[in-house]
Amino acid sequence: MTLEKELTDLPAAGGAAGIELRGIRHRYGTTPSTGALALDVEHLPVPDGSLSVIVGPSGCGKSTMLAIVAGLLTPTEGRVHVGGVDVTDAAPGARGLSMVFQDYALYPHLTVAANIGFGMRLEARHSRGAGPGRAEIDRRVGEVAGQLGLSEFLGRKPAQLSGGQRQRVALARAIVRRRQVLLLDEPLSSLDAQLRAQARAELARLHRELGATVVMVTHDQSEALSIATHLIVMRGGRVVQAAAPDEVYRRPADEFVATFVGSPAMNVLEHEGARWGWRPADGVVLGSGSGTSSGGLGLDGTVDIVEFAGHERLVHCRGPRGARWSFTEPIATPRGVGDHVHVLVQARDLHRFDLETGLRVDA
Known part of the structure; x- marks a missing residue:
């Protein structure tokens, strides 16, 4: 089967399609065989129709993976499948996807309306009449602008917009094409805290309405937990765990995932x-005493720092032999630096990790 024939078998724009990475490795350097290994993914399926969020510390390979899916990078080894079709050798524009870049990539001389509709107009020009007509383009631009709160800005240029508004224009330009896969590279990074919270909710709603497969990169694990239907945690170029967000939170695969995912940290x-x-x-303050109690873990400590978190207080403690740990409690509970506390964690709330490998131990 030729590549052209395979590409015609991709699901139609507007439908969802799963993604699968098989044996993907990517090296940076002058020679592929000796360059630094930036990505090493043996097998990663991204569920059809999911809002999959890739999260991990800086330099873990998140953006490299997204660029390989988009076709902006060719992997040193391995194959990329979209909707069951091998697209590894396909050009970015032939993969049936749209991408939102972290730096917006808007055309400064075009209006918001022209920026949003640019891809569709380009498609209509080169498809010899098979693409959307002018009326259809205008209708879809107006529709997505309304969804993202951009209707009053359609006649403005990017320089006349705030950073958050420009980010929404970039998102609208990707959504309006109704591709089967939407790739988002840190799409909310330029927004302030309040707008970011609103944008997260809007993104989750848009995913539900679009029904497309969305893959989003972020360094913010709280953001990832709040909107993902499928969470991919990376470290050092490898996928450490990929599962539903509640599964990752409740049963972290190793010590790194346990301490990276969740706020405050485990x-x-x-x-x-x-x-x-x-x-x-999960820590409950009891009377004095120490060691394991009632099948759980009991800890003695001295309060070192108290953080006010609005609805609760986060209390950091120093224990014997330099141990440091924290617990949360209601804001009305009186607690001060230097207080001695005994905290019990029930056995059902404990997670055990291998001393050598850091991997989860379920026994």
Whole structure:
């Protein structure tokens, strides 16, 4: 089967399509065989119709993976499949996807309306009448502008917009083409805290209405947990865990995922020859005493820092032998620096990790 024939078999624009990475490796350097390995993904399926969020620390390979899916980078090894079709050798424009870049990539001389409709007008020009007509383009531009709160800005140029408004224009330009896959590279990074929260909710709603497969890159794990239907956690160019957000939160695959995903971060410390983790919200303050109690873990500590978090207080403690851990409690509870506390974590709330590998131990 020729590549041209394979591309005609892609799901129609507007439908969803799963993505699959098989044996993907990418090296940066003058020679592919000896360059630095930036990405090493043996097998990664991205569910059809999901809002999959790739999260991880800076330099972990998130944007490299997205660029390979988009066709902006050719992997050193491996194949990329979209909708069951191998698109590894296909040009970016032939993959049936749209992408929103972190730096907007808007045309400064065009109006907001022209920027949003640019891709469709280009498609109509080169498809010899098979693409959308002018009336259809105008209708779809107006529709998506209304969805993203841009209707009053359609006649403005990008320089007349705020950073958040420009980001929404870039998102509208990608959505309006109704591609089967939408790739988002840090799409909310330029927004302030309040707008970012609103944009997260809007993005989740748009995903539900579009029904497309959305793959989003972010460094903000709280953002990832709040909107993802499928969460991909990366570290050092590899996928550490890929599952539903609640599964990643409740059953982290290793110590890195446990401490990276969730805010405030999970406590992890060594106790009686084992490595234990627990969420700050699972610690209950009791009377004095220490050690394991009622099948759980009991800890004595001295309050070091108290953080006011509005609806609750986050209390950081110092324990014996330099151990540090934290717990949350109601804001009305009196607590001050220097107070001595005994905290119990029930056995059902404990996570055990291998001392050597850091991997989860379920026994």
